[in-house]
Amino acid sequence: MGEIVVDVNDLSRSFGTKDALDHVSFRATVGQVYGLVGANGAGKTTLLKHLLGLLRAATGSVRVFGLDPVRDPVGVLSRVGYLSEERDLPEWMRVDELMRYTQAFHPTWDASFARELLETFGLDRSKKIKELSKGMRAQAGLVAAVAHRPELLILDEPSSGLDAVVRRDILNAIVRTVADDGRTVIFSSHLLDEVERMSDHVTMIHNGRVTLSGALDDVRHGYQRSRVRFVEHFDQPPILDSALAMDGGGRSWSVVHSGSLEQFRHSVLALGGEVVESRDATLEEIFLARAGRNRQQVEVA
Amino acid sequence: MDIIINLADGVPIYRQIVNQIKYLVASDLLLPGEELPPIRTLALQLKVTPNTVVKAYDELESSGVIHGRRGAGTFVSDGRPVLAHEERQRIIEQRIDALLAEAHQLNFTADDILRMLRERRAAMKSGTSGEPTELRRK
Numbered sequence: 001m002g003e004i005v006v007d008v009n010d011l012s013r014s015f016g017t018k019d020a021l022d023h024v025s026f027r028a029t030v031g032q033v034y035g036l037v038g039a040n041g042a043g044k045t046t047l048l049k050h051l052l053g054l055l056r057a058a059t060g061s062v063r064v065f066g067l068d069p070v071r072d073p074v075g076v077l078s079r080v081g082y083l084s085e086e087r088d089l090p091e092w093m094r095v096d097e098l099m100r101y102t103q104a105f106h107p108t109w110d111a112s113f114a115r116e117l118l119e120t121f122g123l124d125r126s127k128k129i130k131e132l133s134k135g136m137r138a139q140a141g142l143v144a145a146v147a148h149r150p151e152l153l154i155l156d157e158p159s160s161g162l163d164a165v166v167r168r169d170i171l172n173a174i175v176r177t178v179a180d181d182g183r184t185v186i187f188s189s190h191l192l193d194e195v196e197r198m199s200d201h202v203t204m205i206h207n208g209r210v211t212l213s214g215a216l217d218d219v220r221h222g223y224q225r226s227r228v229r230f231v232e233h234f235d236q237p238p239i240l241d242s243a244l245a246m247d248g249g250g251r252s253w254s255v256v257h258s259g260s261l262e263q264f265r266h267s268v269l270a271l272g273g274e275v276v277e278s279r280d281a282t283l284e285e286i287f288l289a290r291a292g293r294n295r296q297q298v299e300v301a
Numbered sequence: 302m303d304i305i306i307n308l309a310d311g312v313p314i315y316r317q318i319v320n321q322i323k324y325l326v327a328s329d330l331l332l333p334g335e336e337l338p339p340i341r342t343l344a345l346q347l348k349v350t351p352n353t354v355v356k357a358y359d360e361l362e363s364s365g366v367i368h369g370r371r372g373a374g375t376f377v378s379d380g381r382p383v384l385a386h387e388e389r390q391r392i393i394e395q396r397i398d399a400l401l402a403e404a405h406q407l408n409f410t411a412d413d414i415l416r417m418l419r420e421r422r423a424a425m426k427s428g429t430s431g432e433p434t435e436l437r438r439k
Contacts, residue, residue, distance in 0.1 A: 033350045171348055179341035179351035196308055197349045217313045225311075227402070277402040279311025 002030040011060035022208040035199030036188035044188040081150035085157040096125040106148035114147035135166040155187035196283040223281040230273035241267035245289035256289040318357035
């Protein structure tokens with residue numbers, strides 16, 4: 001494993017009585033893409049804001065490039081690119097002013113790269129931010145986030161509410177960041193198929209807790225989705241070892257389960273059934289199962 | 302390059318890429334000396350992380366299917382190849398497992414399936430059905 005870029009240790013944070021982050025640990029190494037998944041309000045944005053020094057760690061520690069982002073914001077932020085979910089850009093600025101403004105904070109600003117991106121996106125430099133459509137705002141925010149070629153790119157729900165063209169621009173930025181320069185990307189998304197494709201590692205956050213974290217292939221390999229047939233008719237989901245979510249009825253059930261397949265077969269057999277088919281579960285199936293919505297449709301199209 | 306990623310089939314994405322490139326080479330759809338897309342291009346086309354493509358190319362290189370990774374591009378190696386017996390068996394077994402599972406669901410026995418396989422093959426040989434074109438499309 002390469003150099004550690006982000007190291008979050010046992011971070012907790014509450015807003016009022018609500019635990020926003022509950023003993024969260026998270027680590028990112030250089031050159032990898034990290035996907036953060038979780039329901040709205042699970043704590044993804046709160047975690048990302050800690051990395052940027054926008055929130056101070058109440059307990060636990062946060063290090064980015066070995067630095068504390070609250071105590072050394074310049075040392076951290078000059079090396080980070082960030083696109084927030086709200087794309088909170090200064091409304092009154094024109095696009096070219098936003099570029100100059102952002103450039104001032106970043107000695108590594110690559111003006112020709114910024115120009116190339118603006119042209120690719122067809123962004124009018126003389127337009128005010130407040131006159132831009134949602135997609136164009138995201139594009140402008142993206143240029144501001146990547147044109148200094150940051151060592152760490154942080155994207156909070158980058159695809160949220162965008163059409164396919166702009167989503168592709170975002171993916172393009174992720175791919176470029178990693179493929180050309182071996183830099184690191186952390187992005188949060190509720191689009192699980194996007195995370196499954198675009199991430200090397202995935203971290204699942206549920207109610208402020210990390211419920212699952214690891215290399216994507218390992219995570220997927222740890223869960224199976226099996227189709228099961230019983231002789232007997234079940235009105236309620238039968239109790240099976242290591243089953244996390246079950247869907248179906250009567251004699252046929254789809255089950256998302258963890259652990260060894262052998263053990264699972266055994267517990268199915270004990271109830272007079274057989275496993276018809278098994279495969280590694282998709283991230284979406286694992287997510288729904290781990291989010292505890294056991295009655296949710298497991299069958300995802 | 303015609304590669305399709307299917308998230309729901311339970312096979313890791315890098316392995317899907319490896320299998321499909323091996324298949325393209327084995328079936329002459331990719332020819333020796335032909336250049337493969339750069340990592341960034343293929344990653345974008347498939348909408349996957351570049352590291353997944355790197356992993357797939359690394360594996361293809363170490364099994365001799367492609368060469369020349371560093372610098373000047375990636376090319377398909379000479380010599381027909383490459384699908385070891387074990388590999389071919391694994392690919393076809395995946396198909397068979399899916400077929401048997403579906404057959405089971407539709408209440409066909411394994412013997413029914415064997416009989417139907419023979420019938421289909423006979424039909425294909427005599428050229429009386431449109432099936433071969435259908436197969437080629439896969």
